[in-house]
Amino acid sequence: MLNILGRKTSSNVQKVLWCCGELGLAYEREDIGGEFGGNDRPDYRALNPNGLVPTVIDDGLVLWESNTIIRYLAARHAAGTLWPTDPRVRAVGEKWMDWQISVMSPAMQPVFRTLVRTPPEKRDMAALAAARASLSKTFAMLDRALADRAFLAGERFTVCDIPVGIATYRWYTMEITREDYPHLRRWYDRLAERAPFRAEIMVGLA
Ligand SMILES: N[C@@H](CCC(=O)N[C@@H](CS)C(=O)NCC(=O)O)C(=O)O
Structure with missing residues (x-):
């Protein structure tokens, strides 16, 4: 299961949500950041030392940087369509x-x-x-x-x-x-x- 950590009002989290919608990927999401806080917690910082959102965990792979995340998801699930191979x-x-x-x-x-x-x-x-x-x-x-x-x-x-x-x-x-x-x-x-x-x-x- 793909886990997305980050509040939905963040444009950088929204990139991941839109990408998952395009790919038809199921995920679980937790509200972190902004009014929800949690991004200064040691367990969150251990995943993402920037203390920013989003962070994703995909089959044990931890990733941050929203554009890297959507490149990865598209390359993994949509090579040749959402992810141009040329x-x-x-x-x-x-x-x-x-x-x-x-x-x-x-x-x-x-x-x-x-x-x-x-x-x-x-x-x-x-x-x-x-x-x-x-x-x-x-x-x-x-x-x-x-x-x-x-x-x-x-x-x-x-x-x-x-x-x-x-x-x-x-x-x-x-x-x-x-x-x-x-x-x-x-x-x-x-x-x-x-x-x-x-x-x-x-x-x-x-
Ligand atoms: N370059 C990073 C920037 C991440 C970033 O700045 N996230 C903002 C939200 S858009 C954040 O975490 N702000 C603090 C917070 O939400 O508490 C990315 O693209 O993922």
Whole structure:
């Protein structure tokens, strides 16, 4: 049995839940982190010394780093479909997974934390405007990348669409001004046709 440790409101946990939904994998999940705590417990730190979520245990294999987890699950259970086996196709898609962690996530965090996790009276609106403009530039990049392809790795949905797909749900759901990004919108609407995306990701922001 696959065990997932982490609260459902974490975007990084949501990557794993969406991936499991795509793969039809059964799992047990425990609420850890955020309001639930538990991520400072010695037994949790022994599994994941970062004290962050998610952590998964799959047949005795302990893994953390959400993008590594979904790469592993897709490679184990969906080689040739969710996990492209052509290295040139996969690298094109995986580039956007690494970019989500290194570029998009740092741009998303100040906007998300201000609008979703900070009471209105405590929000720094000038900082929010600047952060939103920076975030929008990352979506402009994504929009350009999607101009000539249906999905990030090519013509088929793959695990590579998951990390930025969750960020894009946040972009379209937060109360912000949004530029018109037609290729991004077309791709996002295709994601929204997928039952696991609707069940695990399109559930509101908290
Ligand atoms: N690079 C890590 C980042 C993990 C991370 O930052 N997780 C956040 C939630 S999205 C966390 O554990 N925050 C502390 C908490 O939830 O208590 C990954 O992708 O798994």
